[in-house]
Amino acid sequence: MPISQADREAGFTLLELLxxxxxLALTASAVIYGGQRSGESARVRAFLINAEAMFRDARTAAIxxxxxxxxxxxxxxRRLSFPAAERVLDVPKGVSLDAKVAAAAGGETPGVRFxxxxxxxxxxxxxxxxxxxxxxRINWLTGxxxxxxx
Numbered sequence: 001m002p003i004s005q006a007d008r009e010a011g012f013t014l015l016e017l018l019x020x021x022x023x024l025a026l027t028a029s030a031v032i033y034g035g036q037r038s039g040e041s042a043r044v045r046a047f048l049i050n051a052e053a054m055f056r057d058a059r060t061a062a063i064x065x066x067x068x069x070x071x072x073x074x075x076x077x078r079r080l081s082f083p084a085a086e087r088v089l090d091v092p093k094g095v096s097l098d099a100k101v102a103a104a105a106g107g108e109t110p111g112v113r114f115x116x117x118x119x120x121x122x123x124x125x126x127x128x129x130x131x132x133x134x135x136x137r138i139n140w141l142t143g144x145x146x147x148x149x150x
Contacts, residue, residue, distance in 0.1 A: 062114035072111035098126040
């Protein structure tokens with residue numbers, strides 16, 4: 001049975017199919033890579049929000065209980081902890097942490113202490129992730145927190 005000219009030109013060649021598959025593979029890998037980057041950024045943003053909330057909760061606990069509370073900053077362990085509420089936040093990978101807080105007495109873990117009056121020992125935590133800087137400040141007089149992107 002002879003093959004007509006129309007039958008010979010119908011469909012795609014193997015080269016055309018491979019080119020389309022290569023384009024689809026490149027597009028899929030770009031989407032997956034972008035999704036991972038945005039996922040990491042979302043984890044960092046969530047960490048920053050949770051860190052600010054932890055400091056606010058510690059201040060509130062000090063006022064309500066009329067007892068001193070503290071958020072401890074373990075630089076070596078890369079974590080923030082609020083022992084009174086048994087809360088711990090691990091600093092995500094890729095995030096640098098620089099803390100400026102009052103000196104700890106007697107070998108205690110450095111941190112920010114909150115007093116029953118609502119005041120605190122104050123401090124400043126700086127975080128950096130992918131070239132962006134974030135700062136969390138704790139006012140020593142009022143104990144209130146303020147976060148900003150630099």
